[in-house]
Amino acid sequence: MxxxxxxxxxxxxxxxxxxxxxxxxxxxxxxxxxxxxxxxxxxxxxxxxxxxxxxxxxxxxxxxxxxxxxxxxxxxxxxxxxxxxxxxxxxxxxxxxxxxxxxxxxxxxxxxxxxxxxxxxxxxxxxxxxxxxxxxxxxxxxxxxxxxxxxxxMVEPAAVAITAIDRSGLEPGASVLITGGGPIGALTVMAAHAAGAAKIFVSEPNASRRKRIEGIGIPVTTIDPTAVDLVAFVRQETFEGLGCDAAVECAGNPRAITDCLAAVRPRGTVVLVGLTNNKVEISPFDLIVRDIRLQGSLCYPTTLWPRIFAMIESGRLxxxxxxxxxxxxxxxxxxxxxxxxxxxxxxxxxxxxxxx
Missing domain, CATH: 3.90.180.10 (Medium-chain alcohol dehydrogenases, catalytic domain)
Incomplete structure (x- = not known):
């Protein structure tokens, strides 16, 4: 063979x-x-x-x-x-x-x-x-x-995205920032929409990928982080300028990790999906005083496949x-x-x- x-x-x-x-x-x-x-x-x-x-x-x-x-x-x-x-x-x-x-x-x-x-x-x-x-x-x-x-x-990569959104604690009506508009980022957009997110921000420097994500048929705000102050934009578009409820980092980019931490509101959750060996400066003081949850998310439980099947069948994914x-x-x-x-x-x- x-x-x-x-x-x-x-x-x-x-x-x-x-x-x-x-x-x-x-x-x-x-x-x-x-x-x-x-x-x-x-x-x-x-x-x-x-x-x-x-x-x-x-x-x-x-x-x-x-x-x-x-x-x-x-x-x-x-x-x-x-x-x-x-x-x-x-x-x-x-x-x-x-x-x-x-x-x-x-x-x-x-x-x-x-x-x-x-x-x-x-x-x-x-x-x-x-x-x-x-x-x-x-x-x-x-x-x-x-x-x-x-x-x-497509079930396996979808499971990565669904698990990341699960771990973010995203609730219906919430807002989420997704950094990285590749396949996992795009699937995370779908997962966030299925979870009931009211506002979905996607940070992606590649214009072609931003256009692809805009064409999926899900309400989303795409942002070029090389042209816009991402953190300021997200805060401006969220309640009382506090920032988004959750962020999912899908690019494995140190700057994006920093942006995610700065863009979430106090008591927000940042989920890291994108892999990187690069060092990232994080302020423990900032995490503590704003009560931020920083969560890794590598894969998924093996029991997830039937749930993904149902989401694809229903059209939610x-x-x-x-x-x-x-x-x-x-x-x-x-x-x-x-x-x-x-x-x-x-x-x-x-x-x-x-x-x-």
């Missing part, structure tokens, strides 16, 4: 590899349909290995070369002997995090926080940028009949609006990674059709 494998920084190859010989009792074989390109895939390509490791993963045994891709949907081809909730032919969306089910975080559906675990497309031997993938059955979720495979490939293009696996780097890495580009989400 064909698979796109990471070998080293800047070295991702589409190769022919063997199909799995057999399944463990708790595993399933998925024929992959669509897989989305994530910022994590791009970071590994540009600067990896980051999460990918040259050493075998303690839970899964995976190491370089690593099949990429963790935002995907497919069809069950075969099930292991202990699997009863799935059968061949079922349409599924992949929840990529796995680990011991009896661990402290495993029983809470938070495998990504455990001391042992693996993530599909990074530290698990299989991934979405391949014709087939072997998955743990508990990480393979049957989709409702009327959800498309394209929508199924119009994920299709973000899909720009569908490409073949052979074009992953040239027509997928490279356009998405263009800082002036307008692309939001590119899916790979594994049957193209």
């Amino acid at each position: 064909k698979a796109a494998r990471f070998h080293a920084k800047g070295d991702v190859r589409v190769e022919d590899i063997d199909l799995p010989a057999e399944l463990a009792p708790d595993e399933v074989l998925v024929r992959n349909q669509f897989c989305g390109i994530c910022g994590t895939d791009l970071h590994e390509f540009v600067a990896g290995p980051i999460f990918i490791s040259p050493q075998p993963n303690s839970f899964s045994g995976a190491s370089v070369p690593q099949i990429l891709g963790h935002e995907f949907s497919g069809t069950i081809e075969k099930v292991g002997g202990d699997v009863s909730h799935l059968k061949p032919g079922d349409h599924v969306s992949i929840q990529p995090h796995m680990g011991p089910l009896d661990g402290y975080f495993g029983v809470r559906g938070l495998h990504f926080l455990g001391t042992r675990g693996a993530a599909t497309g990074l530290t698990w031997p299989w991934g979405g940028f391949a014709e087939y993938a072997v998955m743990k059955a508990y990480a393979t979720v049957k989709m409702p009949a009327n959800l498309s495979f394209r929508q199924g490939a 119009p994920v299709d609006a973000l899909i720009d293009e569908v490409i073949s696996l052979d074009d992953l780097v040239g027509k997928g990674f490279e356009p998405l890495l263009d800082p002036s580009g307008a692309k939001m989400k590119i899916l790979v059709d594994l049957n193209a």
